[in-house]
Amino acid sequence: MSKATIIPFGPQHPVLPEPLHLDLVVEDETVVEAIPQIGFVHRGLEKLVETRDYNQFIYVAERICGICAFGHSLGYAETVESLMGVEVPKRAEYLRVIWHELSRVHSHLLWLGLAADAFGFESLFMHCWRLRERILDIFEKTTGGRVILSVVSVGGVNRDINASQMDEIIHTLEGIEHDYHEIMQVMLNDGSVKNRTVGVGYISHESALDLCMVGPFARASNVAYDVRMFGHGGYGELSDFQPLCATEGDCYARVKVRCEEVLQSIAIIKEMAAKIPAGDIAVPVKGSPAAGAEAANVLEQPRGECYYYARGNGTKYLDRMRMRTPTSQNLAGMVSVLEGCDLADVNMIILTIDPCISCTER
């Protein structure tokens, strides 16, 4: 029996764009325990609802996380709308789905790139991010922003996408799809990639359920749960939606689920663009949430289910705003996967849960 050593991982680490600290207790080359320490990104923005009114807070909600920025503004707006009983126009719901799915494509491409970087495939990283730039170009053309879009408002959306822009989006997406198949081929079939992912970081279906994992991390362990299947908002108009699952439960399965979700999202955008109805993009919202009124809402973010809760107090300021983000759900799963893994695989395993620390700590 060798002596246990503690190797600190992070908060500044080349594989992580974000600060997460782990104390890895290792014996020889095997990790016996991983002790996470978080709190480097905590800003305390849930408390800002006391000083920003419900329209202003949408811009704070958007900055919970820069990767799922659109998702957070959408989730927050939907919560406040249900708090106040606002009916959103159909066209706005369609536009929200289109932007949300574009965000998912950009988030997954970003992740695929970072995963490639984690196992040392630098050129694949660059190719993923090159494709992602084209999604950001769509964002810039339709909203004016690359990362923070500021396009959702309580009661609808701020900007419309006209027919010629819509054609351009579809045309760009077809180009991306064409190039993406090449990247997917490497990600899923290349021998050197498979050596790093197949059989690494296994978690069973039962453990995934026990640890309340969400999103692609859970779906890779065959948990068929995706909030989009409940048909909330514009998702109710989809002709068919099935969560994409894999049964293997290892890093390879997580890569595969996300790879396929990109294509699924592109198909959703195409369907929505084809049948988007004409009409208003926002309704005027007057008044304030009633005192004691409560609303809860779930949304499928690129990283999994995100839960929102809001309570009104009769003024234009909310009494309480609470989010439970996918990464905080998945941290327990990550720690359990890390136990017993090889030290060299730690990078890859941490990356495959797609951690978003600024969502988690807010």
Add this chain to the structure above:
Amino acid sequence: MAFASKSPWVIHYDGSSCNGCDIEVLATLCPGFDGERFGVINTGNPKHADIFLVTGSINEQNIEVVRQIYDQMVEPKVVVACGICACTGGIFHDCYNVLGGVDKAIPVDVYAPGCAVRPEALIDAIVKGIAVLDEKSAALEKKKKEGVA
């Protein structure tokens, strides 16, 4: 500055940013904007880095980490505050756990505002950083000579 006298290696640390600026820092170095044409390489080792790119504001937990990374860097070194949160605290300036911009912890040479900071602004900040690096290394040389004489 007619030419860059040095290929600056950069190290990136996320203070308490929302990720928006972090992914823009990485996007700057990727093919879309190709920051690498200025010789910029992203390194994970503070001892190899010339320019320290900090995103996000400073809080109680990360102030020591930022100081440690800065102290480990070798002179001459330049600090670039990337994004409005790193410059002043930005939209989160009145949050209870935000102390303010990066200049609360370490001296900042170049400020690149924006929410999120645009890659063009970052490239501009890095190129300005090279000029600051030149000034600092000239000052170091001068000090060394005076010390010898």
